[in-house]
């Protein structure tokens with residue numbers, strides 16, 4: 151793969167910021183609730199780390215969020231809610 155840069159654009163400024171937890175939840179493609187990845191049949195576990203709403207790495211499979219194949223899906227982020235443990 152090669153890239154050709156025929157036009158140059160100058161970036162005037164970049165602004166960084168933080169999203170609130172509610173904004174992150176609204177923007178996330180999936181809520182991840184388990185660290186498991188694949189089931190015994192080799193399929194991604196829903197709401198797991200390889201949830202198909204986050205994109206796909208398997209040729210021929212379509213992303214469940216955008217419907218694109220691995221070559222055109224840019225990937226989507228999920229969110230994990232922090233869990234508080236009471237330790238005594």
Ligand SMILES: [Zn+2]
Pocket residue numbers: 204205206213214215216217218223224225226
């Ligand atoms: Zn996608």
